[in-house]
Amino acid sequence: MPTDPLFELDDISVAFNGRTVVDRLSLSVDTGETLALVGESGSGKTVAALAALNLLPDNAVVSGRRRLAATDLAALSRRQWQTVLGNRIGFIFQEPMTSLNPLHTIGRQLGETLRLHQGIRGEPARQRCLQLLEQVKLPRAAELLKVWPHQLSGGQRQRVMIAMAIANNPQLLVADEPTTALDVTVQQDILALLAELRDQHGMGMLFITHDLNLVRRHADRVCVLHHGEHQETGSIEEVFTRPRSSHTRELLAADPEGRPGPVLSANPLLAARQLAVSFKRPKRLLSRRPPAFEAVAPLDLQVAPGETLGVVGESGSGKTTLALALLRLVSSHGEIDFDGVRLDQLHGEALRRQRKEIQVVFQDPYGSLSPRMPVADIVSEGLRFHHPELSDDEVKQRVRRTLNEVGLPEDVAQRYPHEFSGGQRQRIAVARAIILEPRLIILDEPTSALDRTIQKQLVELLRDLQRRHGISYLFISHDLAVVRAMAHRILVLREGQVVEHGDSEQVLTRPGSDYTRTLIAASSLASDSTP
Template sequence: MNILEVENLNISNKEKTKNFLQNISFVLRRGETLGIVGESGSGKTLTGLSLTQLLDKDIFSLTANHILFNNNNIYEYDEKNLQSIRGNRISMIFQEPMLSLNPVQTVRTQIHEVIKLHITKDINLINELTKSILIRTGLNDFEKISNSYPHMLSGGQRQRVMIAMSIVCNPDILIADEPTTALDVTLQAQILDLLKMLKNENNMSLILISHDLDLVRNYADNILILNKGENIEYGTCDEIFNHPKHRYTKELISSRPKRIVQKQIFKKNLLKIKNLDCKFLIKNSLFRNKRKYFTALQDICMHLNEGETIGIVGESGSGKTTLALSILQLLNYNGDIFLNNTNLKNLNSYELRKSRKDFQIVFQDPYSSLSPRLSVKEILSEGIKSFEQNISDYKINKICESLMEEVGLDKTMLYRYPHQFSGGQRQRIAIARALSMKPKLIILDEPTSALDVLVQKNILELLVNLQQKYLISYCFISHDLKVIRSISHRIYVLKESKIVEFNDTDNIFSNPKTEYTKSLIKSSYF
């Protein structure tokens, strides 16, 4: 039985000069999961929002032959009737729980609001339903969670709260918009298994919006492929993956990360870390023995050779970024970090500043790591000028043009600002900025997690080409094991501030030693 039928859905701007979605049609059956796949800007989220007309009518114009929900054309509903469906019969989990939860209200208050609006105003029943739904979504410490504010919870807990709010009314359709993008692989598997369990228990239909093809393949019955607002291909999971018809679908499937580095023998050691410990003070006291510390890194020993890439994997809070910041000398630590046989801890401030051009970092989010007030030329030349104050403008121009060429961007883009670029282009600019110092080591902190699969593939290939050309060493931090496998020669697995396993990439994946590594690999759909 069809629970939802969408025919010829179109979305444009109010002036009808630009189309965002064109002639989108699909069917959703009761108890079925539909995966909507495409890169950023393809119209995935707009499709989800348009079903209950959550789009701003002052900006968007929506037309459709019909949007049939339980054989009722909700496209013709007025605002009052739509409100009776939203969050009740058709519910939505938004992409970023930190932004979609109210920061000034407790979890209890926010769930109460949904129940009062759609189910009952009886406070005893409201409390009972709140406790029941939080426990059902795996949040067993009910008292603590319900009295917490969103910032007091982890990413996985926030996402579970969002799921609890969206299913408390037992909806017929749940729209999950990138529900696991910001989560680690183990948490991703937990959240998706939870959604699958709740779907089966309630005979609920699920619309799963994602750019992760492997994720959709494991959970969807049918798949809708979108590109630039158009329906490229629509069919069963088997048809899409085993018999794709459209060139774009084939391109998406083939863009999943493949092994792009070869096994080789490295001769010269570049980075050596011995017995690294890092602690953060969480409770101060006049008496030293009363102070409390959080141990972020414990007895870390590792090495990196010239021209080699090591992958650092682990879930949130395992110490990956703390390790990166320690290498960069941005945190206090105990132990020794040697770069080119020089102990960085023993350098004075002048010597350390001078050595900083040898190690650079590319951050996770290309949107926030580039200054919006500086042009690309100013961003690329900032580091160069701080080390060579008498450099001529002519030479600066030549260096910047060369850097743009290296990362596959046109030199005419030097005078543009970051907001004028796509996510992939911004990340290329961030890589060019790191290259401007001609470093021996680049730390890459989740550099592809905010990017689509097609853009991700291009960035990884760029990094490997630059490594081969300049013999750069990479310390690649990620929770995406498919990406780590693609680009790393060796892998270190971190859990709860310790290295639990390390080996070359092939051995880690073919013969993992610890249960934790096995669970990480299993959660990544290998």
């Protein structure tokens, strides 16, 4: 005999200032079940969840039925909601660093939710915090109670958020993009942990994501949204093998495809020899300074004209540190040769002149674009610095041409970064880099927080720019499907050491190390043949 669902939304609609962003969405989550709510950025996934839990601002108009077990959520007062959220419903937010208070230790933040909902204080609260950290498989739990959020890695911070969400044994756990920008192996660990905790506590879970690879592996059913409208709901097998909606078929076909074009020359444009980076450790009073931390062990690499070298590895493997060393933004040892010029020997004005040949696109376009500058000024800033002889009209023409080249209309020039989607902001970052006509661009996780459809568009854009201008790329990523579509060769790093280096197809189809095989098994490449 069927039982009532644990959590149910019936014809939920959400509007802001008369504009409907979620239109009559219905879904349900059973006890012990994981329902994935999927769609691109702007599809209304997070808004629907926040509306259901009364977390939207006052200008939002929400209609429809919302129930948690026998409780009518729409009828709760503000005070009643305070006893439900964090107690019967746990919420894991997308970005743990902004969700954790930077001014409080981990122990204090964990203890706060226990004090508010259960009245637990003192030593019993400390013991419960230790138990929670151990439950989410964080080592040295007693030490972690005393540390601050910035001292933890992304995966560790996300585990702390999970511990806070389950602290009061909720009936429903809402996980909003809980693995965005995490390494593939960490993603799998986090989601396996969530499934284990769901089964232990008998929770239902609403898993909000745009990553269909994760949905395929970790959800029981899936609900697809597009522009706030429900497309279809069904079991994983039904939706992935027999999708009814054309939009669902587009999402399933959105993996980056194709391969990079031919390399223009065998002679290296960039060559690093015995490049190494180490950082001094802090010295304690009345003790010797400990040995330096070796972030990147001595390594050699080359990038030819028109070639893409993919650099892969987990967080802490040294990928970004390597890029910063090549850009001369951190101190390093060894040689860095760029087309016959020893970058490691340049300083001051000579180094600044050389920078126009090597540009960078960072992981977070929102954080790297000035919120106070319009797009035209952001894109032209480097051009004005390196080419002061250009007139204002010449600069404007170059900006218009470059925006057109990255697929953005001219009318974006006077708008500001907050007015754009993540994919559009990343195109602005690419425009800022290519307007100087560089010979090498270093791309640091440029697709990590983007939807699969937007990732595919960005990969195609980067390959097209490479074919037309002969640009070389150093492409840093943990997404092996994107790396396969972009890179001619792959360098695998682990804890600052080169684990493997070779032709892209050889590394991905015939890996020579167990570590590379682990990365591949945790990636979407391993799901290509699974239902």
